[in-house]
Amino acid sequence: MDLLSIYNMKYKDYDIDHFITDEFFIQWIKNPNENNSHFWEKWMEQHPEKRPLVSKAANLIRSVKYADNTEFTDRMYVETFEEILKADNHFRQLNPISPTKISTTHTKKVNSFFPLRGIAASLLVLFCLWAQYEAINFKTDPEPIAEIVLVKRSNPAGKKSIIDLPDGSRIHLNANSEIEFPREFSNDIRLVSLTGEAFFEIEKESRPFIVQSGETKIKVLGTSFNVNKKENGSLYVALVTGKVSVDTQNGSRMTLEPNEMLVLEDGGAYRKTGFDAKEVIGWKDKYLVFKTSSLPEVRRKLEQWYGVKIELKGDFDTKWTYSGTYKDEMLENVLRGICMTSGMNYKIDKKQITLTNPK
């Protein structure tokens, strides 16, 4: 006899009391999964006369709720998480000999067995962390810390590159951008500093990965996201996977979900928006995307993408915008596309482009 028929026999004579005390039934109502749904749906098919009873029992179960329904806010979520991780460091940093002192609420038995080797390792890690932090933040320091060898990669306008990091993470570095990272990451942290724009695909592991862009640090454990610091000082962080929370200088905090983008203005103001993936991160897959782009935007994008200089001749309508997507296209084809819809003319002279408006 298979399981199903045993259950069938059992449930055939059920009345409501039986249903509301049956954990397998409650599991189906509260946490339906493939297993229990399959069973109960089939069972109901075979016992249609029990349907009213089942629905009555289900309603009773669903009606029992907590009277207090305070939400755990995103802010609390992040705050608590940070405090938990902070306590780790605190623990290692301040209490290498007597770890029990730090917390009055935790058992002593476990902590006193904390091995000396672990303490030494933690101190070493902390030292490396500090050393690397110093090395990256203060690169003008005349005496850089020995052992930390920094690698710098930069792209001029017109060039993009892919950089594989020692931990297996991959960085797509856009044109006009620069990235700096240690040849080998320390045991505790993966820190890189970015100028310009890059897309990060971070290998998940226990060491946090930190991107420093200007005065902002972006911390991740394993995720993919785009960071773009524009010339006007605005920072755009677009999240593809993972979870983000943001601490701004004025002390407020917000979280980012996948497919959300955070815009941090130079002055400290910030906002959250959705984003068009192709528009924001398409560049790494060689998509050149214009989306109701103004003429200055089009110009800046083309200059960065192809490493050219563009001169504008004549009067241009300030309300003019252009939308279009090109994949891995030659400059001439892009210019032809833009000019075809706008009535402009273009002239290419090596790296010097001239756009004229005959109107």
Next chain:
Amino acid sequence: MNHNPKLPNTEYSTIYLLGHSESIKVYDSKPDLDIWNAFNKGDEIAFNYIYKMYVTVLFKYGCQVSRDHNHIQDCIQNIFIDLRRKRGQLNEVQSIKAYLFKILYRELIRKSNKSKEAVHQYPEKIPNNFSIEFSQETKLIQQENSQEKIERIQGAINKLTCRQRQAILLFYEEGMTYKEISVAMDFSEVKSARKVIYRALATMKTLLQTKSENEV
């Protein structure tokens, strides 16, 4: 502007990408025992998973015991800090949720009563603990069960003891099994969890019947 490159800038805006969604991909279909063992071995992704999956329900559960949200937040923080420090020496856990509920409950009570004796008396001291709201969602049911009947059930529920309400909520609101309830409520035997539930339902039935007879 910071003109001295040696001066550390203390006003960083910090953006944390916690990588929590990634942890879901890794651990979502794994049994609790495996996740717990990975956490015990120091796997941070496993920790992220546990945190992400349970911190919200833990807070909700805490709210049924205490009104002080900061206190609950502190207690949740403490139990996770404590678990992280004990990594490598943790016992096996079959149901992470039930285990976390158990230690949070203990922590909440221990923190609000310094003396150890109060631990067991505490739940009965505050009758509002584990208040249950009996409310029906769809209009259909409301037609079937009159408002009056719902109020009667609500009244009967409130006559239950605190431990009974706790068990009922773990059973119906959290969807825990008897085994999990016995862990969360610190019973040594699963049988005790069944008993509490059965007795609570029996009490309610009696209360409801007596009331309706009185009304007739």
